[in-house]
Amino acid sequence: MPRSSYRPPKIPEMTIRRLSIYARCLLQLEEDGVKSVSSQELAERFNLNSAQVRKDLAYFGEFGVRGIGYYVASLKAELQRILGLDREWAVVLVGFGNLGSALFHYKGFTRQGFKVVAIVDENPAKVGREVERVPVIASRDMAREVKARGIQIAILAVPVEAAQAVTDELVAAGIRAVLNFAPTRLRVPRDVRLKNVDLSIELETLSFYLAKSAR
């Protein structure tokens, strides 16, 4: 087979999500002073599936050491590198209502290296303020700011009606990944990653189980 025809395997998104979880578990183990761990121990302690752990990791290389398992610190570092968490990502947060404000104060983002460097809102009462030293800027200045700072990631917490227009403008300004909280389907070019967070889907998995046990 000619070399040029080789394509790396497509990695399922659920594998990526699980890598995030493994990285958290390893961080916890590291804080507890654990040096090495087998996939079985990891699975038992964090209620994971050990075969799944091995399969997920196998996409990225051979991390296990026979008779030892995984070295906690080095596997954690490796997963963080794979997930792009070994650097800081500048993020623009668009929409600073209740949800935007909650997301801004959400500790998890900062801990993982995502730093909101600009907040965009339409409300003149908010524009010009600083929130924890991050400036709130007007919508008309959004594209310029994104370009000037080379921001690649946007978190969208705007009303449904505004979401597509804001997205188009962000993409034109150079945004390459959008985390969308507006409950609507957005169109983005193929080379832009879009992730929709639909909070009601989470509730529906719960009602499924409640409804099932009531049947």
Added chain:
Amino acid sequence: MPRSSYRPPKIPEMTIRRLSIYARCLLQLEEDGVKSVSSQELAERFNLNSAQVRKDLAYFGEFGVRGIGYYVASLKAELQRILGLDREWAVVLVGFGNLGSALFHYKGFTRQGFKVVAIVDENPAKVGREVERVPVIASRDMAREVKARGIQIAILAVPVEAAQAVTDELVAAGIRAVLNFAPTRLRVPRDVRLKNVDLSIELETLSFYLAKSAR
């Protein structure tokens, strides 16, 4: 094989999540006046995988009609019934800071039949108020309210430090499903469903792709 040994297949959680998505797609088709749809058409229009659609639905029965595909209205109704969305679920929202407030106003929940009937907060300035006719009650009245109204679902938007104690109290009061936004691991009894929403995992799937294309 004796009948009592039959166990229904365990349904993957991702299948449940996808059923939620299919139900939304069918609703959209219904609004557009589409009467029937094949799994291929469904897949193409909403960027799904048609084999996956068929496999997911097969857990619950035979919905397709040869030469026609699926009847949009009846499949939608069936999926909503399976997901427990054919009824209203009373929900208690615990924590009414920025995130709690954002979740309360999140339109998606109500649309799917989840109705917040009580808000719990510790802040005396908030307790006793009503928000869109929903009362804000004090923590000490939470258990009584949950019991009195037979509430089964709780949304948790409290600080990490409070999350486990609140959960224990909710479970003791009869809550059977918890949607947790506090970035911490909670312990619940086996018969209580817990769903953690970790918003930074969503961002990490994005940074994975950005980091990958930069390598």
